[in-house]
Amino acid sequence: MNWASLYSSIIFSFMLIGLILWIPLLVLFGLIMVLVGVVWFLSDTFIQTSHYLNGFFLFILSEVLIFASLFVTCLWFRDVNDINISEYNELPLLGSFLLLGSSVTATCYHLQMKLSNVHLLFTIILGILFIILQGFEYDESVVNLFSSVYHASCFTTISLHFSHVLIGLFLLCGLLFYTPKMVKLYYSNLVIWYWHFVDYIWLLVYSVVYIF
Secondary structure, three states: OOHHHHHHHHHHHHHHHHHHHOOHHHHHHHHHHHHHHHHHHHHHHOOOOOOOHHHHHHHHHHHHHHHHHHHHHHHHOOOOOOOOOOOOOOHHHHHHHHHHHHHHHHHHHHOOOOOHHHHHHHHHHHHHHHHHHHHHHHHHOOOOOOOOHHHHHHHHHHHHHHHHHHHHHHHHHHHHHOOOOOOOHHHHHHHHHHHHHHHHHHHHHHHHHHHO
16 A cells, blocks of 8 residues: 555645635645645655556546536536625636646757757746746636635635645656756656646636637
8 A cells, every 4th residue: 555645645635725815835734744644655656667547547437427526516506696706717717827838848849859948938838827827816816716606616625726726837847957868758658648638638727718
């Protein structure tokens, strides 16, 4: 049994609660502890000789199912009198362009194009800008978690995606600071695929939370 996975899942739960309730100190504590868990987990997996892509794709499938359940919840509790967390054509739209742009730069890095580290750096910068943008959106929103069940569902969905972006940024920073000789192509592929998942699931989050 890998205790690092159990540790990370417990700490991640606390971080997610901090994101949903927007408690910055709890979020910061969770981020630090999750980072420790990621390093612990990677130190174990790097010594393994066998890699199973099926496990990664099952993980992605489980994430899709979690988001799908939240999407259904948002749509189910949606009322004609409910107002959106933000206007779809303002900060959320800009955030969509940032994430789609980061997907392009991540693809350039993945394809080993020239200046690949520069592309990776731009991917990280775009991700950080998205995080900052979401922070502004949280602060400027006229509704909160306790406004209604619908708004609670929307904030939970956004916060879950927010946490995935943070984890993706940690992994991308790992690729940036470690040389290709230190990180095998297998792990590089997994990180980029995970980032693409984070980017494209946002399109569904954007559609369900801000448009429908």
